[in-house]
Amino acid sequence: MSETVFWKRLKKRAGQGLRSRGVLSWLVPALILVTWQAVVQGGWLSTRILPAPWAVVTAGYDLLLSGELLRHLGASTVRAMAGFVIGGSIGFFFGLINGGYKLAENLFDTTLQMVRNVPHLALIPLVILWFGIGEEGKLFLVALGVFFPIYLNTFHGIRSVSPDLIEMGRSYGLKGAALFRQVILPGALPNILVGVRYALGFTWLTLIVAETISATSGIGYMAMNAREFLQTDVVVLAILLYAALGKAADVAARLLERRWLRWNTSFLAA
C-alpha cells in the first residue's frame, strides 16, 4: 500500500466516524458544561469547591500570558520525555538481551520480575531520601515506571517472533545484525508498541504523583501551589492539562503504530 492510499483511508475512516456519531455525541458534554457554568454563576455551588468552566479558561489564559503556564508545561514535558527515554532504553535493552539470549534471561529475568512486584510509587519516601526533591528523583521514578511495560513487551515481542521466519531468514543468508533488523525487530514491533503505550500512561501517572509531592516547577507544582492560595480554577486547569498531555502521548503512540504497523491488516481493521 502506498503512503497516499494509507492517508486517504485514514481520512475516510475519520470522516465516517464524524458522520455516524454526528453532533449527537457532543450534546451531553455541552449540556454538562452549560449546567455547570449556570450552577456556579447562580451561586448554588461555591467556587472554592469547583470553579466555573469559564474561570478555568480565563485562568489558563492569564497564566499563558504571564509565561507561567509554558514554563510549568515545559518542565513537566521535559521530565516526562527524559524519564521515558532513560527508562524505555534500559527496558528495551533488557527486553532484547533477555528475549534473545537464554543465558541473559536466566541471569536477569527472575530479579527483574521480583522488582516488578514493588509498586514504584511506594518508593517515593526512599527516593526523596536518596535524591532530595531535585530532578533526579522524579526522573528515577518515571524511568522506573516506564521500564517494566517496555521490558515485558519487548521480551515477549522478541519471544513471539515466529521461529519459522527466523529459520527462513537464516537459510537466506541473514545473520547477526541483518537478521535482527530485518526479521526479529519488525516481528517484535507490534508488542513493543503496546509496551510504549502502556509506558506513556505510566509516565504521566508517575509524574503527577512525583510533582505534587516534591517539586519547584511543573504542572503538579503549579496545582499544589494554587491549592495553598485556594485557586481552584488553576487546580482544575492543571488536572485538565494532565489529561490533555496523556491524550496527546496516546495519540502520538497510535500514529507510530499506524506508521510502523501499516502492513498488519488485522491492526488496520481494528
Next chain:
Amino acid sequence: MGIHGDKGLEIRLDAVRRRFGERIVLDGLTTRFAAGEFIAIVGRSGCGKSTLLRLLAGLDAAQDGHLDAGGGPLAESAGDIRIMYQDARLLPWRSVADNVALGLEGGRDRIRALALEALAQVGLADRADEWPGALSGGQRQRVALARALVHRPRLLLLDEPLGALDALTRIEMHRLIERIWREHGFTAVLVTHDVSEAVVLADRVLLIEDGRIALDQAVGLARPRARGDAVFAQLEGRVLDRLLTVWAINPRNQLRGRVSAIRADGILAEVEVEVTDRHGNRDKVISTLTTRNLREHALEVGSEVLAVFKSSDVALAK
C-alpha cells in the same frame, strides 16, 4: 540483467544417518541425484523425508555418512541451495518485492530489478508493491518461489510447498514449477504426500520407509505430462501400491488384541485392550477417544480388535 540458472548441483548421499534420541529417522541412506534431475520423495509422515530435506538445506546435520554437492561437502555449496517451505514464510512487514529481495546484496536499483524480474517469472510483477497479507495462498507460494529463484539456486528444495493449496491452484503451480525448472536447469528435490504430484513432476520418485529407500522409480514419461494417461496411471498406481503395502505389513504399528474394559464419561472414553506381543508377553494398551467416536464402533468387552498407529505418533511415558 537476466536470471540464468547455472547448471544444477549433483548431490551424493552416502550412508547418511540421523537419529533423534532413540528414534532412527534416516538409516544409512545412500543415493545420488544427477545434476539437473527432478527428484520427488514420497512416504508416510514421519518416514524421514522432511528430515532428509532439512539435511540437504543445511538446517540440520547428519550424525553419520556424507552429503556431497558438486563434488565437495554440501556446506560449501550453501549459497547455491534454496528451500521452499510448506508455508510461504513471507515477512508480513515487507512488500512483495522486498520479500523477494531478501538476502540480496548490491545497489537498491539492481536489487529491485532482480526482484521484479523474478516476480515476472512467477506472474506476479504487478503485485510487487503490495503487502503479503493481501495475497492468496497460491500467490504467496509463488512469491516464495520467486524469492528462491532470485538467488539462482543450483539445488532447489521443495518441502511440500503445495500441500495447503486447492486442487486447481496446485495444477497451476505444477506447470509453473516445471517450466521454471526446465528454464533454469537446477536440481530439484520435492518432498510430497501426493503420489500423483510426484509422478507429474519428477524424473525419479523415491519412496522412503523407515529411513531407507524402499522404491526408486524412474518416470520416463514425456513432458508436460497428462494425468489421464494410461502409463501415468500405471506408474502412480505402482508407487501407491508400494506405499500402502509398506504401511500394511509394518508389524510394529499394529497390535492385535481383545477389549478388556471400556470406561466412558460424557466426553471421553478409554478402551483397554489386552494384547500379546510376538514373544508371547501379555500387556495392556489403552486407547483414549471421544465417547461420540466410541459409539460409532460396535465395541464391547471381549471384541477382537486391531490397534493401528503411526510410528511417528508413538510417545513414551514413564
